[in-house]
Amino acid sequence: QEKGINLTHIESRPSRLNKDEYEFFINLEGNNVPALDKILKSLRTDIGATVHELSRTKKKDTVPWFPRSIQELDRFANQILSYGAELDADHPGFKDPVYRARRKEFADIAYNYRHGQPIPRVTYTEEEKKTWGTVFRELKTLYPTHACYEHNHVFPLLEKYCGYREDNIPQLEDISNFLQSCTGFRLRPVAGLLSSRDFLAGLAFRVFHSTQYIRHASKPMYTPEPDICHELLGHVPLFADPSFAQFSQEIGLASLGAPDDFIEKLATVYWFTVEFGLCKEGDSLKAYGAGLLSSFGELQYCLSSKPEIQPLVLEKTSVQKYPVTEFQPIYYVAESFKDAKDKLRKFAQTIPRPFSVRYNPYTQRIEVLDNAKQLKNLADTINSEIGILCNALQKIR
Template sequence: MFTEGQLYSPVTTHEDGTVEVHLADTHPGRDDAQYLQRRGEIAGAALAWDRGNVPVPTIVYTPQEHAVWSRVSHELAPLHARFAHREYLEAKERLGLPTGHVPQLAEVSERLLPLTGWSYVCAPGLVPLRDFYADLGGRTFNSTQYLRHGAEPLYTPEPDIIHEVIGHANQLASPRLAAITEAAGRASLRLETDEAMKLVADVFWFSIEFGVMYDGDDLKAYGAGILSSYGEIQEFADMEIRDLDLADMGTLNYDITAYQPVLFAARSMTHLEDVVGDFFATVDDDAAAALRVEAGRRGLLPLARH
């Protein structure tokens, strides 16, 4: 099962008002006191933000943080040209994100709004699953504002602003991909059971996050998780590629901390819309339950989930 909060480091606020981000022992910044303080400051800005009354907080990024953004942007550019689907590439060109500095979320919104009507808001890290999807249904994307540790700029154990913006904002600049994302959010508002919500989130994982799609005879990536990962974008074509299959996508057991060994390929953008887009646009609790029954009949339901 995928939830937007699973990959994010926990955040707590102490009695004195300081905010602490609890990084995993394997995180490159775990023993860097300056990085830990910085992460706490950025998370604190999001926690203190009054969503209804004031603009998204501006983060004054350091030269080192701008350098990380620039390094990753320039390293990903030739990989995008080689491996990204044309739908993503054309959207990326329209959006025109800066490559030399970290954009403010307000700047991302200003670029997206006239293209597809989407905007960005800040989050300290974890966003409850239903809250995240409800916002998607309103064309609003919850994004972190911190950057990965500078010691390993081409690696991050958790989604940072590079994933949220280079991966998702470029994707959301495509009207067709944005419409599928919005439909997933709207689906969450119809669903009452947690089982149905989890199934929708898993289909989202294997499409919007880790989707691949043919462009003619060539397999390309459109998923934000692949296109924001320097390593995974070079490996996805060697994974097990299956046809779009909602019962399989919605119940497959997988590990969120590793490269995805199984990916689902759409034959075209229209095929993706017809299968995944229509699923998000129409799914309800009964339809989700029927898919789980089908998965069970076909022996697809896992014994346990990571």
């Protein structure tokens, strides 16, 4: 109090590294930088505490704040950049009071949602189901020839277990449960566009922030923003594939604590892979990007002779400029999801942050690896898994 530093939040839990110790998460507010530096130095030197300084303001050499537990996604899930219940003047539904009121209903669901709750079910109107049906019917005719194998492999399972039909809009809760049983991914309702940093952070926990609203009925083949057609037809099928799910999570893990310029690069990599990526299948090119798989026009265009096709080289891809309101003039081709994943890992090593991170699926927490004790615990875990592998190999010989 004397130094003008306020403690606004504190959490404690038993240490994962030493059962006789505790870990604390503390949020402070104040502008007295020298006093704060003195406090941190005292904690580190006088009592030997391990202190990680996290900050969104990035003063000096501090690391931008990032969520450490899956519950902390609640903190920014409602910090949307645009749309939600409000629409821009050029949005097809801007002058439609019924559509605007409907969008507010969806926004309220997302704003009130908290991790661990069932995703509220929505009773879609006949007009909304008709819009979905138009998009579903047109795209399904292209998937066998234009979509990648992984998308076509999963799509019948979504029809069987999640209610994917021309006359029915599937429920996020059913899809989330299905994905969790496949790859551990889950859906979370969101009212609109998140910042790149916040959206990518969700992927680190295998959480995909998904809209529930649908595009305006006047233009069923166009939307200026992600909607449920884009999420469920474009993104969801690939999140059920283990290799793609791992690739998506690694983009998220790479983003945690990264400087702003690298967040922009990772968001661009995401754009040209998860949203608009092409991959090789034998001698052919197929689409795996959700922006392609949810757009009847661009799905045909991307595999035509019109756009420029380049191999996926992340050092180049990550700085490529792109339009957001028209078809892409350039697409990048991955040899395979494994190839894309290997390239991402190498790219992530160039991110200037003083630690590595890993996701612990048992505690659903991010572990910051920056000291010998944590690395020993990780080595023990890996050694245990190798023991299981060796035992299994012995039994199948």
